């Protein structure tokens with residue numbers, strides 16, 4: 001039987017509708033509108049699309065968004081100055097610096113400069129550390145989107161073998177930690193794989209839940225998947241065939257029990273978690 005296709009887009013819509021209610025309640029209670037500053041440097045076409053989608057998402061749930069567009073030639077000091085201003089601007093609760101940044105800018109230096117209180121991507125080392133210790137201030141958006149998908153689709157993670165392919169700072173590394181922590185969407189036995197892993201197919205075939213975030217189109221083939229496994233595709237690869245994931249969808253859907261599509265899977269949930277984090281940031285600011 002072919003896999004059940006997990007509809008991330010529909011779930012994202014449901015979560016946005018829930019969030020819209022919470023935003024109204026927050027505004028009534030505090031007379032403050034949760035606000036996100038999005039910073040886009042240069043003219044990367046994919047980044048333009050993402051930032052536009054994120055702003056539209058904000059509108060849908062009643063979060064105010066402010067866009068800062070800087071030229072491709074922006075220096076690191078100029079960007080640091082803007083971030084400093086956003087950090088001290090009390091009307092801004094969340095700051096998103098869209099990646100990638102132009103080559104003359106050190107991304108780590110920029111991410112480190114965002115106030116941890118406004119770090120809605122949860123890229124700041126303070127927030128990474130708090131998450132690892134199981135007392136998160138924010139959860140990183142893509143890993144949190146994957147975890148919410150598993151929780152809300154009723155996919156048990158406790159005691160399961162989870163194999164994460166890819167060790168990026170944005171997805172693989174934090175997600176592998178989160179799924180090993182105690183609690184809903186966690187308590188899994190986690191294996192993290194990367195370019196040095198020996199006999200990757202043998203490892204991925206052990207997965208009850210296989211999560212792929214490696215950035216290579218159609219990398220995971222049917223022979224790498226245990227029959228009945230849940231397969232979560234985090235890939236976003238732009239090819240001549242359009243946007244495709246890291247999983248060979250047509251072949252793997254004949255093997256897996258559940259599978260996320262690209263587009264329409266993890267991507268929309270990533271964007272929703274940015275909204276969740278912005279409301280959380282506004283709540284935390286209000287509690288201070």
Ligand SMILES: Nc1nc(=O)c2c([nH]1)NC[C@@H]1CN(c3ccc(C(=O)N[C@@H](CCC(=O)O)C(=O)O)cc3)C=[N+]21
Pocket residue numbers: 049050053096097098099100121141142236243262263264265266267268270271
């Ligand atoms: N500071 C920062 N934070 C990020 O979270 C961040 C980033 N920079 N840089 C780029 C990556 C990538 N990313 C995606 C978000 C949504 C979709 C998404 O919504 N995808 C839709 C389709 C999008 C399309 O049609 O192009 C889908 O899969 O259905 C994809 C990718 C966030 N990133």
Ligand SMILES: [Mg+2]
Pocket residue numbers: 100101102103105107
């Ligand atoms: Mg760069």
